[in-house]
Amino acid sequence: SYVLTQPPSVSVAPGKTATITCGGHNIGTKSVHWFQQKPGQAPVLVIFYDSERPSGIPERFSGSNSGNTATLTISRVEAGDEADYHCQVWNSGLDPVVFGGGTKLTVL
């Protein structure tokens, strides 16, 4: 089955840029989606189709995908961005909905 690898944690100072990676074999050939999950809450879609933002998601959130790594970038990080971030792809075949293990973003 397809495996997505995320770093367990990322730390960033307020106002700086956070970069969260999602690794997978030839992930650049797949569409990658990102979710933000704050403690005790359901996940919220923040990026779909590699780099598209749903309505209501700030422009500070952006995404890219190439080769074996997809990246979620959060610019001008705010305290309210502190959350777990999960990547997800569709992998045709058995068990098609695949999640990464999640990355905890800490705002220092």
Place this chain on the structure above:
Amino acid sequence: QLQLQESGPGLVKPSETLSLTCTVSGDSISTSEYYWAWVRQPPGKGLAWIGHISFRGNTFYNTSLKSRLTISVDTSKDQFSLNLTSVTAADTAVYYCARLMTRGLYYLDSWGRGALVSVS
């Protein structure tokens, strides 16, 4: 605005059946644009796809759960349901229902608030 709401027992005994229902409001479940999915999250762990269903009843199950899992849909009530048999402590998790966009992209664009189910 689409809303999804999970309902069902919060406590299930080992070896018994976990049953949850997701009620969809704000839109009809009877659309070919979406599947309707279940995702779970054990305490302190990541998200795990359980399975999904179309409004016509076509099902797709996680291979590790397939022998214990049934997902069904009731379009007259705009509901879909999850039954997981022979549960153990490993099935303790927050269970989310969600809408899965198709159109070749396959992302979960709306989620319920989640239901904590403990097996004990």
